[in-house]
Amino acid sequence: MKKLINHPDDVVREALEGLAAAHPDTLRVNLKPAYVVRADAPLAGKVGVVSGGGSGHEPLHTGYVGKGMLDAACPGQVFTSPTPDQVAEATAAVNGGAGVLHIVKNYTGDVLNFEMATEIVAEDGIEVTAVVIDDDVAVTDSLYTAGRRGVGATVLAEKIAGAAAEEGRPLAQVAAVCRTVNANARSMGIALTSCTVPQVGHPTFDLGEDEMEVGIGIHGEPGRSRSVLRQADEIVEMLAGPILDDLGAETGDQVLALVNGMGATPLLELYVVYRRLHSLLEEQGLRVVRRLVGSYITSLDMAGCSVTLLKMDKELLRLWDAPVFTPALSWG
Amino acid sequence: MKKLINHPDDVVREALEGLAAAHPDTLRVNLKPAYVVRADAPLAGKVGVVSGGGSGHEPLHTGYVGKGMLDAACPGQVFTSPTPDQVAEATAAVNGGAGVLHIVKNYTGDVLNFEMATEIVAEDGIEVTAVVIDDDVAVTDSLYTAGRRGVGATVLAEKIAGAAAEEGRPLAQVAAVCRTVNANARSMGIALTSCTVPQVGHPTFDLGEDEMEVGIGIHGEPGRSRSVLRQADEIVEMLAGPILDDLGAETGDQVLALVNGMGATPLLELYVVYRRLHSLLEEQGLRVVRRLVGSYITSLDMAGCSVTLLKMDKELLRLWDAPVFTPALSWG
Numbered sequence: 001m002k003k004l005i006n007h008p009d010d011v012v013r014e015a016l017e018g019l020a021a022a023h024p025d026t027l028r029v030n031l032k033p034a035y036v037v038r039a040d041a042p043l044a045g046k047v048g049v050v051s052g053g054g055s056g057h058e059p060l061h062t063g064y065v066g067k068g069m070l071d072a073a074c075p076g077q078v079f080t081s082p083t084p085d086q087v088a089e090a091t092a093a094v095n096g097g098a099g100v101l102h103i104v105k106n107y108t109g110d111v112l113n114f115e116m117a118t119e120i121v122a123e124d125g126i127e128v129t130a131v132v133i134d135d136d137v138a139v140t141d142s143l144y145t146a147g148r149r150g151v152g153a154t155v156l157a158e159k160i161a162g163a164a165a166e167e168g169r170p171l172a173q174v175a176a177v178c179r180t181v182n183a184n185a186r187s188m189g190i191a192l193t194s195c196t197v198p199q200v201g202h203p204t205f206d207l208g209e210d211e212m213e214v215g216i217g218i219h220g221e222p223g224r225s226r227s228v229l230r231q232a233d234e235i236v237e238m239l240a241g242p243i244l245d246d247l248g249a250e251t252g253d254q255v256l257a258l259v260n261g262m263g264a265t266p267l268l269e270l271y272v273v274y275r276r277l278h279s280l281l282e283e284q285g286l287r288v289v290r291r292l293v294g295s296y297i298t299s300l301d302m303a304g305c306s307v308t309l310l311k312m313d314k315e316l317l318r319l320w321d322a323p324v325f326t327p328a329l330s331w332g
Numbered sequence: 333m334k335k336l337i338n339h340p341d342d343v344v345r346e347a348l349e350g351l352a353a354a355h356p357d358t359l360r361v362n363l364k365p366a367y368v369v370r371a372d373a374p375l376a377g378k379v380g381v382v383s384g385g386g387s388g389h390e391p392l393h394t395g396y397v398g399k400g401m402l403d404a405a406c407p408g409q410v411f412t413s414p415t416p417d418q419v420a421e422a423t424a425a426v427n428g429g430a431g432v433l434h435i436v437k438n439y440t441g442d443v444l445n446f447e448m449a450t451e452i453v454a455e456d457g458i459e460v461t462a463v464v465i466d467d468d469v470a471v472t473d474s475l476y477t478a479g480r481r482g483v484g485a486t487v488l489a490e491k492i493a494g495a496a497a498e499e500g501r502p503l504a505q506v507a508a509v510c511r512t513v514n515a516n517a518r519s520m521g522i523a524l525t526s527c528t529v530p531q532v533g534h535p536t537f538d539l540g541e542d543e544m545e546v547g548i549g550i551h552g553e554p555g556r557s558r559s560v561l562r563q564a565d566e567i568v569e570m571l572a573g574p575i576l577d578d579l580g581a582e583t584g585d586q587v588l589a590l591v592n593g594m595g596a597t598p599l600l601e602l603y604v605v606y607r608r609l610h611s612l613l614e615e616q617g618l619r620v621v622r623r624l625v626g627s628y629i630t631s632l633d634m635a636g637c638s639v640t641l642l643k644m645d646k647e648l649l650r651l652w653d654a655p656v657f658t659p660a661l662s663w664g
Binding site (some may be wrong): 002003004005006007011012014015016017018019021022025055056058059063192193208212216229231232233235236263264265266267268269270272273274275278279291293295298302303304305323325327328330331332 | 334335336337338339343344346347348349350351353354387388390391395462464524525541544561563565566567595596598599600601602604605606607609610620623625627630632633635636637649654655659660662663
């Protein structure tokens, strides 16, 4: 295992300490229990937006804490759900009296622990609404999930719901816009290599030199099938097909396209992927109105990519374009 | 070789086509010869800022084209200098009548080809000043270089000189600020794995499972030594030591710290690296006033990192903080 780490048990804590030292104007880090909150939290009268999940998907979620996106992120150990007390304390820390939105990727442990956190903070009169993200069309159920997994749409939901909260909208509306994002987004990914969990020390799965895993999950869960390694254009077609079938997009629809690297994939390759995705969407009569190309929801050192499409309307576009100031996503 | 590409010969062109499709509001791409210019170029009366070099270091340079940074980038083939005509045409395309700054990483081919481009555009009366970046303290001469290699400081020089040009300063001043950045910046990197050039198809060099290359270049050139794999904190000390020795920073100095991933290194690990770098600099009595943690100048799919330190003053700080809108670096 070749990693830039000290002891495997310390990776998450040390990365959080690094995050805190690197972004003092944007966020604060609490270590016991572990959560990250924006530097000016709590904001009176503003809905808090909280997400979280296992570590190893950076910049998701900790890199999205800041003005215009998340009020707090709760990082679990690598590929491990955050505990209820992490989520409860983070929720309380960003409660400005207007309630808190939980954005939860659909993994059994995450859903359960966010629910338990909601019960804990309810005792203090904090109102929480949860929206579960389940955009991965690759599989119906998987290793860690009943129902579809939550993947790339989480980034988009955090940005857009974060913008709605920043505008001062009430909890019900912030939750509604988050649900709209989830309902209108679909994703699928492939892996060229496995990831290696630091505390395990060897690759999660084996892939031959000429193989790829199609429909991979962000923890190395198996996908739909194993295939011989294809060229980038064919891979795009293998991903976009199931996404478009499920999304039900129609000629003239506007979409946001996210081409996401899984952690060890160079940007050069992601732009080769975006090239074909763009032309394929145009061939389908869709209009790509916004795009994001980079590593936004990763799986440690896995090589591969995922594609997410989100059907946009005027309101989602406006919220997407709203200013955001986080370590990993920033525009003014 | 596992890469998300089509034919190895087409990678650079296809990535440029993807870049153009992804960022139509920010930049335009010319394919023959290949260069990228900001969407609103040329700007009358503004100094043009042009950089370039071999591809495979993305987001450098093409991802830094846009308002507040580069007016143009000239991408060569992978790890291959751009040709004189690429640079000459890009220079002419961004010439607004106030002259053009060339920011050139110190590699023999790059320096030569930028010089030849300068001679070509001189025939059309375009004034060019070149600043050569040579911040890598690892080696004195290397495989592709007489003198030190240009690495991480290039990103900082492009941002800061770009801001000076955006303010409307004359060419001599924009070049002077670029020289100031180079004079006050030092870098060094390590590799945990080799990169693989698409057209070669196998790793550039071999590293054992418990080895790392200390002082690596961004094309896989050998560094100072091969070492057993160390923990992240030790690696930071191995990099910061030579940098600080050469930089001549004194107690109370302000620095910008860049922790850069080489292409296949997860962000989680880069924050573990930043953690120790930050504490080490504080122990030295330095004040880290700005930082950048991510993959900004890469070496294809190499795993590893580099550290760059830039001594800051009030003027450099102001220019660093100025708004920038490029695909890879953006703040308002």
